[in-house]
Amino acid sequence: MSVNILIVEDERDLANTLEYSLKQEGFNARVALTGEEGMRIATVERWPDLVLLDLMLPGVSGIEVCRRMREEDGTRTMPVIMLTARGEEIDKVMGFEAGADDYVVKPFKVRELVLRIRAILRRVQPEQAESAALVTFGRLKVDLEGHRVWVDGEESSLTAMEFKLLTTFLSRKGRVQNRDTLLNDVWGVNAFVQTRTVDAHVKRLREKLGPAGKYMETIRGVGYRFRDRPDGEDMS
Numbered sequence: 001m002s003v004n005i006l007i008v009e010d011e012r013d014l015a016n017t018l019e020y021s022l023k024q025e026g027f028n029a030r031v032a033l034t035g036e037e038g039m040r041i042a043t044v045e046r047w048p049d050l051v052l053l054d055l056m057l058p059g060v061s062g063i064e065v066c067r068r069m070r071e072e073d074g075t076r077t078m079p080v081i082m083l084t085a086r087g088e089e090i091d092k093v094m095g096f097e098a099g100a101d102d103y104v105v106k107p108f109k110v111r112e113l114v115l116r117i118r119a120i121l122r123r124v125q126p127e128q129a130e131s132a133a134l135v136t137f138g139r140l141k142v143d144l145e146g147h148r149v150w151v152d153g154e155e156s157s158l159t160a161m162e163f164k165l166l167t168t169f170l171s172r173k174g175r176v177q178n179r180d181t182l183l184n185d186v187w188g189v190n191a192f193v194q195t196r197t198v199d200a201h202v203k204r205l206r207e208k209l210g211p212a213g214k215y216m217e218t219i220r221g222v223g224y225r226f227r228d229r230p231d232g233e234d235m236s
Contacts, residue, residue, distance in 0.1 A: 006029075007022075034058060043075050055086060070157060070159065076158075122188060124160035138215065140212040156208050158208060162208065
């Protein structure tokens with residue numbers, strides 16, 4: 001079955017070019033020229049499998065569209081790639097904190113964008129070998145197949161990439177993971193994504209997990225490590 005990609009972009013020429021190029025790659029592509037229209041297609045119709053979202057839109061901004069999508073049950077895990085001419089570090093951090101899974105700065109090559117799209121789709125699709133059992137770790141409970149997470153019994157809404165990052169950490173408890181390793185294993189496109197992406201996602205994930213966020217420890221100068229045990233003690 002073909003993947004549905006929604007392009008929310010007010011530059012009509014660019015939107016048409018992306019629509020044509022994505023269709024040539026075998027995707028179903030659809031254009032929304034405003035944030036309001038994009039929100040309706042994503043949250044009401046629930047048509048897309050992935051959204052390409054311009055940051056600077058008339059009316060409702062791309063940041064606000066992304067935030068609202070993350071608040072809706074039907075779109076909270078829908079992958080979002082932000083497209084923008086604003087490449088400053090603070091703009092990227094704002095995009096990731098709003099819930100974006102990736103951030104592409106204009107101008108960009110369509111081929112690179114397609115590679116990023118395919119990489120994200122590979123990462124968010126449930127793996128056939130995943131167990132249906134719930135994983136419990138201290139205050140944290142994770143449904144691997146349902147892509148759901150609870151902290152102290154309260155559900156936490158994670159993006160697809162945040163969920164993938166969390167489950168990667170869980171599968172490697174007690175082992176230090178450097179940023180390059182996480183980029184390769186979680187995003188799968190370490191040639192295109194900066195290591196700052198990892199830091200932004202870990203920061204956001206910690207915030208969403210609240211008291212369970214402390215399970216992810218920063219190893220200064222190296223990377224991150226998920227604790228062996230919830231209390232932080234080593235296994236005897």
